Amino acid sequence: MELRTTADLMDTILQEQKIGKYSFCVTQSEKQELNLENGGFKLLRTVFNNNGNVKVFLGEKMGAAAGNDLSENGLQKLVQEAKAAAASASDDPCHDIAPNQGKDVFRQGQYEPDMDRFIERIKEFVDTAAKEYPKVKIMSGIGSYDRWNWISRNTNGTEFEGIGGQYSFSIEICAGEGEKTTGLDYTHVSMKSLDTPFMELGDIRRHLEDVQNSIYPEALEGKFEGTVIMTPGCALDFIWMTLSNYITDGVIIDGTSQWLDKVGEQVADEKLTISLKPFDERIVIGERGTGNGFRSEDVTLIDKGVLKTHWLSLYGANKTGRPAVKNTGSDLVVEPGKGTLEELIASVDKGLLMGGFSGGQPGTNGEFSGVAKNSFLIENGKIKGAVTETMVNGNLGEAFRNIRGISKELKCDGGSVVPYIAVDGIVISGK
Amino acid sequence: MLQDIIGTKRELFADGVQTVLRGHENRNRRVVLLKGNLVQNARSEAAGISARVNNKGTFGFASIAEYSPEAAEKVIRAATENALALGRHSGRDIPLPVSMGTGIVPLNTEIRDTDQKTIIDMCRTVDRYIETRYPDLSSRTVVYYEDSQDRIVYSSDAYNGHLVTPRCYVYVMMSAETKDGAPVELFKAFGGFGSFYDHFTKPEELFPGIDALYKKLMDKKEGVYAEAGYKTVVLGGMMGGMLAHEAVGHTVEADLVRGGSVAGPNLNKRVASNLVTMVDFAHTYQGKPAPLPVYLDDEGTKAEDDILIKDGILTGYMNDRESAAEYGMQPLGNARGWSFADEPIIRMRNTCILPGKSTVEELIASVDDGYYLIDSGNGQADLTGEFMFGVTCGYEIKNGKLGKALLDTTVTGVAFEMLKTVDMVSDTVEWSSSGFCGKKQPMAVGMGGPHMRCKIMIGGR
Numbered sequence: 001m002e003l004r005t006t007a008d009l010m011d012t013i014l015q016e017q018k019i020g021k022y023s024f025c026v027t028q029s030e031k032q033e034l035n036l037e038n039g040g041f042k043l044l045r046t047v048f049n050n051n052g053n054v055k056v057f058l059g060e061k062m063g064a065a066a067g068n069d070l071s072e073n074g075l076q077k078l079v080q081e082a083k084a085a086a087a088s089a090s091d092d093p094c095h096d097i098a099p100n101q102g103k104d105v106f107r108q109g110q111y112e113p114d115m116d117r118f119i120e121r122i123k124e125f126v127d128t129a130a131k132e133y134p135k136v137k138i139m140s141g142i143g144s145y146d147r148w149n150w151i152s153r154n155t156n157g158t159e160f161e162g163i164g165g166q167y168s169f170s171i172e173i174c175a176g177e178g179e180k181t182t183g184l185d186y187t188h189v190s191m192k193s194l195d196t197p198f199m200e201l202g203d204i205r206r207h208l209e210d211v212q213n214s215i216y217p218e219a220l221e222g223k224f225e226g227t228v229i230m231t232p233g234c235a236l237d238f239i240w241m242t243l244s245n246y247i248t249d250g251v252i253i254d255g256t257s258q259w260l261d262k263v264g265e266q267v268a269d270e271k272l273t274i275s276l277k278p279f280d281e282r283i284v285i286g287e288r289g290t291g292n293g294f295r296s297e298d299v300t301l302i303d304k305g306v307l308k309t310h311w312l313s314l315y316g317a318n319k320t321g322r323p324a325v326k327n328t329g330s331d332l333v334v335e336p337g338k339g340t341l342e343e344l345i346a347s348v349d350k351g352l353l354m355g356g357f358s359g360g361q362p363g364t365n366g367e368f369s370g371v372a373k374n375s376f377l378i379e380n381g382k383i384k385g386a387v388t389e390t391m392v393n394g395n396l397g398e399a400f401r402n403i404r405g406i407s408k409e410l411k412c413d414g415g416s417v418v419p420y421i422a423v424d425g426i427v428i429s430g431k
Numbered sequence: 432m433l434q435d436i437i438g439t440k441r442e443l444f445a446d447g448v449q450t451v452l453r454g455h456e457n458r459n460r461r462v463v464l465l466k467g468n469l470v471q472n473a474r475s476e477a478a479g480i481s482a483r484v485n486n487k488g489t490f491g492f493a494s495i496a497e498y499s500p501e502a503a504e505k506v507i508r509a510a511t512e513n514a515l516a517l518g519r520h521s522g523r524d525i526p527l528p529v530s531m532g533t534g535i536v537p538l539n540t541e542i543r544d545t546d547q548k549t550i551i552d553m554c555r556t557v558d559r560y561i562e563t564r565y566p567d568l569s570s571r572t573v574v575y576y577e578d579s580q581d582r583i584v585y586s587s588d589a590y591n592g593h594l595v596t597p598r599c600y601v602y603v604m605m606s607a608e609t610k611d612g613a614p615v616e617l618f619k620a621f622g623g624f625g626s627f628y629d630h631f632t633k634p635e636e637l638f639p640g641i642d643a644l645y646k647k648l649m650d651k652k653e654g655v656y657a658e659a660g661y662k663t664v665v666l667g668g669m670m671g672g673m674l675a676h677e678a679v680g681h682t683v684e685a686d687l688v689r690g691g692s693v694a695g696p697n698l699n700k701r702v703a704s705n706l707v708t709m710v711d712f713a714h715t716y717q718g719k720p721a722p723l724p725v726y727l728d729d730e731g732t733k734a735e736d737d738i739l740i741k742d743g744i745l746t747g748y749m750n751d752r753e754s755a756a757e758y759g760m761q762p763l764g765n766a767r768g769w770s771f772a773d774e775p776i777i778r779m780r781n782t783c784i785l786p787g788k789s790t791v792e793e794l795i796a797s798v799d800d801g802y803y804l805i806d807s808g809n810g811q812a813d814l815t816g817e818f819m820f821g822v823t824c825g826y827e828i829k830n831g832k833l834g835k836a837l838l839d840t841t842v843t844g845v846a847f848e849m850l851k852t853v854d855m856v857s858d859t860v861e862w863s864s865s866g867f868c869g870k871k872q873p874m875a876v877g878m879g880g881p882h883m884r885c886k887i888m889i890g891g892r
Contacts (some may be wrong), residue, residue, distance in 0.1 A: 036519070038689065043490040044513040047772045048497045049479075063547070066475035067497040081474045088548035089472050121521060137691035144870075174691050174814055181691040183813035223659055254466050254570035256606050256614045315470065328661040358811045360821015360841050364606065365613040369841040369890035371819045388817065391659065391843060391890040429659040431888065 003028055004257055006052075006070050007151040013072075013079050013302035014056070021057040022082075023097045023154035023293055026050075026070060029146065032115060036141035036171075039126050056082040056096070062095035063088070094318035098293035100157040106288040108164035109192045113145040117194050118167060125169075125198040132199075133208045135175045135215065139184070144168050152289055160289040167191050168414070169198050175211045182214045182386075185355065185374050187233065190284045190414035202413035203232060210355055210374055217386035220377065220430025227351035227404055228392060228426045229344055229378070232411030232418035234354050239274060239332065239418075240286040242396040245364055247301065247309075256364045262307050263322075269403035270305040276327045277417075284414035287329030294326040333417040337406030344405045344422045346381040352428060354392065355377055366396035372428070393427040432456075432542055432595065433498065433581050438479065440503040441585050445511050449485040449527050449752075450587045451731055452507060454478075454498050455771035458542075460577040460599070462550050464558045466570055474547060479771030482510035483730075488525030488753065489518040492774045530751040536592030536727040539714075541870035542579045543597075550575050553627075556634040557601060557641070557824060565645050568604035569614060575599070577627065578875065580769075586731030589752075594727050594767035597626050598875060600865045603641055607652050614840065617648045617806075617824060620865035624723055647824055650836035655827070657840045657889050662803035664842070664887050665794045665828065668861025670804050670820060671880020675709055675782045677810040678818035678846035680878075681763070683739050683747070684765075684777045685754035692814040693847060694745060702745045703850030709740040711749055712781040712877075713764055721781035722864035722877030725764060729775035734764025739782075743850075751777050769872040779868065787856025789881045794855050796831040802889060803828050804842065809866075816846035822889075841890040849887055857882035 001009075006026050014022050028050055035043035052075065053066040063085025065078050122143045129136060147165030152158070170188035174181055189202035199205050230238060246267075251257035259267055277298045278286025287296040292314040300308050310322055317324035345353065352375050359370015372392050377384040407420035437454050444450040456478035463471035481494035491504040491513030558573045565571075577599035585591045600622035606614050608777050611875035621637050622630045631637075648830045666674065679702075682692040689695075692700075703709075713734035714724035725734045739747050748758060754777065766775035795803060806824035820842050827834030862879035 019628070036473055037686070040523065041489070041517055042523070043492060043774060044517040045492040045774055046494070047515060048495045048510055049772055050479075053475075062472065064471075064473040066473065066477075068477040068479065085472050085474055085547040088551050089469050092469060094468075123520075139687075139689055172690075179696045181693065181814055183817060220703050249470075250465060250572075253468065253470070254572075254606070256570050258614075323690050358819040359815075360808045360819075360823070360839060363614065363616050363839050365615065369821075369839065371817065371841070373813070373841045388815075389843060389845065389888060390886065391841065393659065393841075393890050426722065427659070429890065431661050 001070065003149050003151055006151060007060050009072060010075050011153065013075050017079055017083060019056050019083065021096050021097065021155050022055060023152070024052065025150055025152035026052045027148060027150040029148040032113065032265060033147045034119065034122060034143040036122070036126070036138060037129065039138045052078055053080055054082045056086050056338060057095065058086045060091040060093045061086045061089040062092065077260050084221040094315050096314055096318060097154045097156060098158065098314060103159040104254055105161045105163065108285050108329055109166040110359055111147055111163060111165045113165065114194060115145065115355045118143060118145060121194050121198055122164045128197070128199050129208060133212050135177060135212050136208050137174050137176065138171055139174060140172045143169050148306050152293065154293050159291055162288060164285055166285050167194065173208065173211050175215050177215055180215055182211055183373060185211045186414060201242060203411045214374060214386035217388035220387050220428070222392045223427065224350060224428035226428050227348045227422055227424050229348065229351065229353045229420055229422040231355045231420060234356050235421040236332065236416055236418045238396065238399065239334070241362055242400060243301065243311060245362060245366055245396060247311045249313050251364055252310050252312060253316055253319050258364070259307055265307060266305050267307045268305040268400035271337055271403055272305050272400065273300065274302040275300040275333045275378065276329060276331055277333040278327065278331040280331065280333055280417065282412045282417050284329045286331045287327065290326055291328040292324065297326040297330060299325050330415065334419055336408050336419045339405055339408065341407045341409050341420050344407055345378055345383060346419060347405065348378045348381060348422070351378045352387065353377065353383060357392070362396055368396060369393045374407070389431060391429045394425065398425060399423045433583050435583055435593070436500055437503040438585055440500060440507060443504060443507045444587045446509065450482060450507065451729065452482050452503060452585045453729055453771065454480045454583040456581045457770050458579045460545065460550060460556050460575065464573045464577040465552050467562065469551065469782055472547065472551065476663070477770060480506055481771050482506040483774055484510040484514040485527060486514040486518050487527070488523035489514055489521040491517065494772045499797065507615045521758065528756040530588040531732065533588065534590050536590050536594070536733060538593040538595065539724065539726050540595055542581060542595050543626040543628055550627065553631050553634050557603065557637055560638055561603070561641060567607065569608050572604040576601040576602065580727070584727060584729060584731055589731030590727055590733050591731065592727040596875065598624050598721060598723060598864060599627055599630060601631060601637060603644060605644060605648050609652050615648065615651045615654065617644055617651060619644045620863070623864050624720065629816050642695045646689065651824065651838065654836040654838040657802060657837050659890055661886060663798055663888050664885060664889070666805045666883045667796060667803065667805040667886060668859065668880050668882055669806050669863055671784050671883055672861065672863055672878035673807045673810045673820050675784045675821065675880050676779060676876065676878040677740065677812040678816060679709060680779045680782045681812045682814065682816050682846065683749060685748040685750045685758060686777050687814060688748055688816065689754065693816045694748065697745050697847060700745060701743050702847040703740055703743040704853045705743040706787055706853055706856045707740055707743050707850050708785045710783055710785065711737040711739060711779055712783060715780065716783065722862045723781060723875055728764040728766045729768050730766040732762045732764045732766065733803050737763045737765070749777055749779065751775065760848045767874060769874055776871060778870065778874045779876045781879065783860060783879035784881060786858050786860050789857055790856045790859050794857055794882050794884050795828060795833065797855060797884060798828040799830055801828045802837065803833060817843065818846055819843045843888045849885060852886040853883050855884035
């Protein structure tokens, strides 16, 4: 069945059920995925998938259902399930759908793949890696081409259609000599075209260099308070943890956020500006319609260290009387700093260049504690060797306030744009 | 539940390759009450069919979101074409694994569905209990989560069968404020293998566990930071299970061994003290069903237990058919996919360090200055065996007695070094099965362990 026919049928079924208020999205997708193991092709995977999700309202009661059977019977069942869920709920007027956003079609990325060229690019990457980084092993690699067509509608009159496709490439790597092996490292990029060799995308080359230089790490001795320069990938993880802990629905609704009443106030160093920018040209497939049914917008969450808004869904906004953010994506952009990474490193007396963080999910108090992965010791402004069994401890909120510097260099991996971020006051401990 | 409408399509399996056809359905039920607000109220079902073909070590996989005989024909053809097409680029020429026997694995249990109202009513009963009894909490969340898997497997030269894996849980999360106004949290999962009616028809049976959770949270409110460093600790059973899964289990998955994990050069060598024996159980533990029983995997291998460490010596890996042939081992049923769209990869099932002879009280009494680490929020491990667990609940031990509670911290170590420091093991095992293991795809796994006394790096301010 054509997707538009499916959407029309869904409308018909919902209206026949006399449901006056609803929203739904139906999606057809296709994946062609090439899997590498230890540098060689091993698996070609093809996935044809569907998805339908529907939210229905019976008065002020809301219920939702999802499934992948988009036949007429499947849609009927989906609506029945959502209706039954709504009938079981209690009244809550805060559940709602976005007002009319009009109709639009969003075409993004590459809808017709060039799989031969994709395979050649992957082979080229494997060959380049073997030649330039002979101690690095590509344990696994996934080259995926994904395309999709979705239609979302709601009873306020909105209809969005998305048509798109993208390539992505991710690797898990380690390095070794004899029986000596490094830990795992990984990175990922997504792209609209195959114009650039994969080695030059995102920070792939940097990951290969770092892992090749990590074969003989040393355990750190003692404990000290120092500076941690987070690589863009590591910084991104910390930013997500912080946003999740301080400004999203759950912690604002239940009032446990440390930034509950901080909108308009300085919560971070003035060097830090964080936005969600689905329309930034460096983002390959930016969000166009939110999960709540709004048109997506670029949104600045923290501007020069000042918290501009909490990141609330429509429900969270209605529940707390605060504004909803018209962005539910992950298109995160952090503004660059003025100095280079080299200058940042030169400014550090003692600390770490931290490539990854393996730690427990911090509680709402923001306390974090974990292991520095893929990391190097910095002493007297210079990078020393790789470290192992090294722990870092601190507080997310304090870390945001204690930013020593942000690099000019940015990692653009197609999904986010992030610099290196140096943070003071982190407790670093070894054996 | 899935009806067998695909078995006759075996006639389409190509000669000279190994083919597995799988019908698979995942269903989820989810209810979330945040401070009494019903913030999530959703049900989902996703079914489809897939085929995987092994052609001399090059694999083709195809899946369609439709469970029908026609879809079976399409995926068999597409997976075969994929295997042949990629073979032109892969250069692999690996003999197909030999058959380890054929037969039928019968349906193990049934999935019983529950209407959403019953689930919501139960959650409200639990929520009201917490709200009424513990009004001083700053926040509370009650989550009902159910995921059930139903698969029918047909293979060209292995077992065929029907396996269902229903599991459901209630997660209770509580928050309170310290005297400084900082939030502290704890959570507990109730439930396990089976359906709603196996666990939650009497919500009041959860109340004692909720009371115990509240007491621990009140202790944590007055908690202190651990002192960072290399310490003697008693790991609780849940931590022991996390150790079995994260620190050891992943390093002995044969695909990671092939990638260079520390287990490669350590086969048949001492990796732990002689008090440590670790097994990946298939479906039965001490004569009773294991937390998440697996009778058949997604390559058609009949599931059996896999002894990984015996008296401190590394004795085996977890394998799929191909890696088992490569390492001269027997495939024991570890190749599993999460959904119809996922190819089978090597996964743990019910991984457990076996109990010893000491009591928990004896372990705690034996520590002069250290920590009792009870619960973990999450964990990760590396090829080198370097692991990390978040510790959400723990206490100081001073002169053999429990002291103040700990605020959240993290422990780390290198598995095969840390396990050699295990010098006391308790006589009981605690299991958990409510989490997910992430490795390209999610997977439901069971993990278990005894209390163990050992030395470990702990983080702190």
